[in-house]
Amino acid sequence: MKIDIMTLFPEMIEAVMRESIIGRAQEKGLVSVSATNIRDYALDKHHKADDAPYGGGRGQVMLAEPLFLCHEALCAGGQVHTVFLSAQGRPFDQAKARELLAREHVILVCGHYEGVDQRFIDACVDEEISIGDFVLTGGEIPAMAVADAVCRMVPGVLPDEEAFTAESHWAGLLEHPHYTRPENWRDRPVPDVLLSGHHANIEAWRREMSLRRTKQDRPDLFAHFIPRDKTDQKLLRRIEEDEQT
Structure with a gap:
């Protein structure tokens, strides 16, 4: 390049x-x-x-x-x-x-x-x-x-492709929140799911946070979002139900 x-x-x-x-x-x-x-x-x-x-x-x-x-x-x-x-x-x-x-x-x-x-x-x-x-x-x-x-997207510039494909805007969504040590900072704990070691649950949580963040902060982007699978559809229904309660 x-x-x-x-x-x-x-x-x-x-x-x-x-x-x-x-x-x-x-x-x-x-x-x-x-x-x-x-x-x-x-x-x-x-x-x-x-x-x-x-x-x-x-x-x-x-x-x-x-x-x-x-x-x-x-x-x-x-x-x-x-x-x-x-x-x-x-x-x-x-x-x-x-x-x-x-x-x-x-x-x-x-x-x-x-x-x-x-x-x-x-x-x-x-x-x-x-x-x-x-x-x-x-x-x-x-x-x-x-x-x-x-x-930064040229192969080899970042450690692996996921370093940029998982970030905000790559697939039309904002990125999920990030946390690091300590587990509790000024009475603000890290979400329990991130400490669970259950990778499937962690990925599901990150996807849901990405959807929620995009819908709340960038409705213009969210308006063009197309669910990629049944899991996305389920998460979207949950988000809509939460908004109605």
Whole structure:
């Protein structure tokens, strides 16, 4: 998995993506996350990457040509899928992360200032992605979030596949609660079932908690949930009965 991030602040990307799980994965050669400075492709000695917008208005707009030249250099030698991190983009979710995982090489473009010259987007960008209905000062944090979400699913990055398939959003549900030592913390005990050693009961409890949590906290997700078997149907009936009492 190769991810290139086009940015005005490569040090910001490298400081995060060289640490922890993704950093170790890069050391092992499982993934590659690289930051390229767009200013290195500027056409003047001052490395100018932005200018005033046509039509007037406040702020600056990132120039198309440095972006294009940077993108062109990163595209050399292979098939590339280019994503622009944008407030106008499609909301990023686990399904989109899995789509990007299927790509061999992804370029993430970080905008800044008031935006990016639309002509670059029209010429080079395959899709726009947003990480939420809010505005940040630049695309670096969204790009790192996308890169992390994708890279952690590459085989070998996490100990086993269940490390991410059992988590929130993988199958349209939120994850169950977690507990660790001590058994009783400030008069708050761990649920008895987790101490029972009965694995089938533990799994049933975790599934039920996942269903309850999703229905309560993310009804938008729960509205699309389809029971996977009779056990799910039984759990759902129990949850509905509890709500009616």
